[in-house]
Amino acid sequence: MSDSLVLDPVDLEILRLLQNDARMTYRDLAAAVGVAASTCLDRVARLRRGGVILGYELRVDPARLGRPLEALLSVQVRPHRKELIGPFVERVRALPQSRALFHLTGPDDYLVHVAVAGAAGLQRLVLEEFTARREVARVETRLIFQRWECGPVLPASAAESRSAVEGDGVVADG
Amino acid sequence: MSDSLVLDPVDLEILRLLQNDARMTYRDLAAAVGVAASTCLDRVARLRRGGVILGYELRVDPARLGRPLEALLSVQVRPHRKELIGPFVERVRALPQSRALFHLTGPDDYLVHVAVAGAAGLQRLVLEEFTARREVARVETRLIFQRWECGPVLPASAAESRSAVEGDGVVADG
DNA sequence: TGTGAAAATTTCAAATG
DNA sequence: CATTTGAAATTTTCACA
Numbered sequence: 001m002s003d004s005l006v007l008d009p010v011d012l013e014i015l016r017l018l019q020n021d022a023r024m025t026y027r028d029l030a031a032a033v034g035v036a037a038s039t040c041l042d043r044v045a046r047l048r049r050g051g052v053i054l055g056y057e058l059r060v061d062p063a064r065l066g067r068p069l070e071a072l073l074s075v076q077v078r079p080h081r082k083e084l085i086g087p088f089v090e091r092v093r094a095l096p097q098s099r100a101l102f103h104l105t106g107p108d109d110y111l112v113h114v115a116v117a118g119a120a121g122l123q124r125l126v127l128e129e130f131t132a133r134r135e136v137a138r139v140e141t142r143l144i145f146q147r148w149e150c151g152p153v154l155p156a157s158a159a160e161s162r163s164a165v166e167g168d169g170v171v172a173d174g
Numbered sequence: 175m176s177d178s179l180v181l182d183p184v185d186l187e188i189l190r191l192l193q194n195d196a197r198m199t200y201r202d203l204a205a206a207v208g209v210a211a212s213t214c215l216d217r218v219a220r221l222r223r224g225g226v227i228l229g230y231e232l233r234v235d236p237a238r239l240g241r242p243l244e245a246l247l248s249v250q251v252r253p254h255r256k257e258l259i260g261p262f263v264e265r266v267r268a269l270p271q272s273r274a275l276f277h278l279t280g281p282d283d284y285l286v287h288v289a290v291a292g293a294a295g296l297q298r299l300v301l302e303e304f305t306a307r308r309e310v311a312r313v314e315t316r317l318i319f320q321r322w323e324c325g326p327v328l329p330a331s332a333a334e335s336r337s338a339v340e341g342d343g344v345v346a347d348g
Numbered sequence: 349t350g351t352g353a354a355a356a357t358t359t360c361a362a363a364t365g
Numbered sequence: 366c367a368t369t370t371g372a373a374a375t376t377t378t379c380a381c382a
Contacts, residue, residue: 005238007239015232015234015239018232019231019232019234021229021230022196022197022229022230022231022232023196023230025356025357025358026357026358026359027356027357027358035368035369036368036369036370037357037358037359037369038358038359038360038368038369038370039367039368039369041358041359041360042367042368050238051235051238052234052235052238052239053232053233053234053235054233054234054235055195055196055233056195056196056197056230056231056232056233057193057196057230057231057232057233058189058192058193058196058227058230058231059227059228059229059230059231060189060193060226060227060228060326060327061225061226061227061228062327064179064224064225064226065181065189065226065327065328065329065330066329066330067327067329067330072276072278072285089322092324093322093323093324093325094324094325095324096325096328096330096331096334097330097334098324098325099324099327100321100322100323100324101321101322101324102246102318102319102320102321102322103318103319103320103321104246104316104317104318104319105316105317105319106314106316111246115327116330116334116335117330117334117335118335120335120336120337120338121330121334121335121336123337123338124334124335124336124337124338125334127338128338140280142278142279142280143278143279144276144277144278145276145277145278145279146276146277147274147275147276147277148263148267148274148275148276149267149274150266150267150268150269150272150273150274150275151267151268151270151272152234153234153236153239153241153273153289154239154270155239155240155241156239156240156241156270156290156291156295157270160270160271160290160291160295160298160299161240161290161291161292161294161295161298162294162295162298163294163297163298164294164297164298164301164302199375199376199377200376200377200378201375201376201377209349209350210349210350210351211350211376211377211378212349212350212351212377212378212379213349213350215377215378215379216349
């Protein structure tokens with residue numbers, strides 16, 4: 001858990017490949033990266049100990065499990081006090097429809113990603129589990145038409161972090 | 175890819191366990207579920223062929239990769255035509271800061287989940303990659319204070335799908 | 349679906365540069 | 366001192382009962 005964990009090109013390539021397919025064998029990983037399998041094992045163990053790798057997840061299709069409709073619920077929790085938000089968070093996390101929960105800046109404090117069987121199930125969820133609660137002041141429901149995954153998470157480059165108003169021009173695309 | 179894939183209790187338990195730890199061995203899985211390892215292998219292969227299991231993901235900590243700040247960008251794409259949104263989607267997906275992209279109902283068409291090095295990097299990203307684009311009419315930025323994972327995705331029960339206004343009472347919590 | 353054996357992989361201790 | 370080698374332990378995988 002040390003905060004300074006130096007990642008060399010081998011680590012980065014391992015992370016890139018494993019984010020593409022987490023079940024790649026150490027043997028294949030080693031061949032792709034150009035080191036021995038045991039070195040891959042060491043590196044992955046170090047990345048795990050260092051907190052870079054948090055775990056291995058199974059990606060499932062909610063639609064195939066009878067949840068073809070996904071939505072994002074923006075929820076405003078009224079008196080935003082610890083005594084209320086603690087139970088609220090735990091209750092939302094325990095809902096079988098919940099996939100993820102975010103605490104955000106802005107007027108809508110929480111965002112809940114849910115997967116449901118259909119519009120009726122969504123209505124029921126919003127009315128019974130959110131609107132009906134005293135601590136919930138407002139719920140805004142938006143359906144997810146489509147979702148795209150993006151590339152692997154890689155270390156931020158120096159250029160990404162530079163301020164937009166200093167350094168080289170802001171919108172100079174010529 | 176057949177649409178009707180019957181999932182028995184063994185399948186469900188395998189899905190539940192694998193969503194908890196996708197690297198569980200078939201041997202351990204078999205012991206936990208109470209069937210032979212080869213049966214687990216068969217079931218997982220069937221679930222994969224059936225499209226229930228989409229893949230295996232590595233969960234990494236963006237903060238450990240120099241991206242301690244995450245945000246959600248609500249983006250309104252102005253003339254919402256195919257010729258514009260195709261390139262927009264692909265450009266956003268290719269950004270190293272992007273983690274996920276959603277097409278939503280509502281006034282803000284797209285939601286982009288990003289991970290950046292800090293406020294300066296976020297400002298630069300919003301100004302240069304979104305606001306500066308002709309097709310982007312509006313961007314609203316909300317920071318993610320915290321994120322919680324929820325339980326595994328499991329099949330929707332009949333009760334979940336029932337309409338809220340028919341059947342047994344709506345808010346009868348007595 | 350289970351059994352058991354073969355193939356492949358993971359994992360580790362000792363050797364290497 | 367990280368990396369590789371090579372072999373042992375474990376796991377995956379498959380043919381057949």
